[in-house]
Amino acid sequence: MKSPLLNCLVAAVWVCLAPTAGAEKADRDKPMNVEADALRYDDLKQVSVFSGNVVLTKGTILIRGARLEVRQDPQGYQFGVVTGESGKRAFFRQKREGLDEFIEGEGERIDYDGRADVVKFINQAQLRRYQGAALNDEFNAGVIVYNNLTDVFTLDGAPLAGAPGSVGQPGAPAGRVRAMLTPKKDSAAPVPPATNLRATPALGGASR
Template sequence: MAIVPVAASAEKADREKPTHIEADNLVHDELNQVSIFTGRAVLTRGTMVMRGTRIEMREDADGYQFGVIFPEPNKRAFFRQKREGNDEFMEGEALRIEFDGKADRVKLIDNAEVRRYRGAVLNDTMTGKLIIYENLTDVFSIDGQRTEAGGKASGGRVRAVLAPRSKTLEKP
């Protein structure tokens, strides 16, 4: 597993914003506090946006929200959030995205990729089997998770392209 200390603090105000979800259909279980949104589902919370074909949301007794986003067939689910205090965005895609509102954590699972944009310019790209974006600690962990598929080793490598920091973007 690679720990990539990328300064990537999410917009702190997002934690206090309401969660908005749009979809073609909704099934809500009031007793278990579970909602399943299907068909072009979009979750928005402040600057955070998540998209997929299915979003399963639940809320615990303390009011924390937890979600799982699944993509359309042959696509990946999508995540994007503004970074605190600057004109940078983190975005990612995976076959499954899990959101933990209590821990303020996003997990991108299977065929995962995270990109950092400074303004509209793509700066850094990281890929792996599992990417965990810890909003509270400003740390990414990326795991290649080498697996055996039909007796053959597959995957197992983390890949990252990190652009040098421009002198004009650094603050004195």
């Protein structure tokens, strides 16, 4: 079910990775489209709840999950929560400004705080950076928090094995975080000057 109603309610909810972080700037002005099996809207509380195979697109932003809840506070700031199906994770993807790069993230729950401009991936959290189709960097943790204003993210370890409520976090050892970082190529590296080659009449010595 497509609903233009969400365009007015949550025009900026999922503008993650702000221009400071190199996100696609044009995404801010793009319309938001949502498909889901059902929608419940509470005008008094300014809350919209989409459920069942939720797919959200806004410019280069793509979000998938089982349930999306969006609310707005009296000051106009918007907050969103996406959750995945049982045993699965919610998904987020966005292009970076002026680059052939994408940011992808997953978590059993994804929170966005419009006031602080922070996105949080919770439980079985993973953040990936792609250059073209090639995976450059990957981060795994129990919780990953990305601050769009400062371009800083933090990782908290997965629950320790046997701890209350521990469900185990694939990709990161219990109580630890895990990161894979690809060295950056220096595109400004100097190019060696071309060498002019001259034909030699004979090998092994100078011509006579």
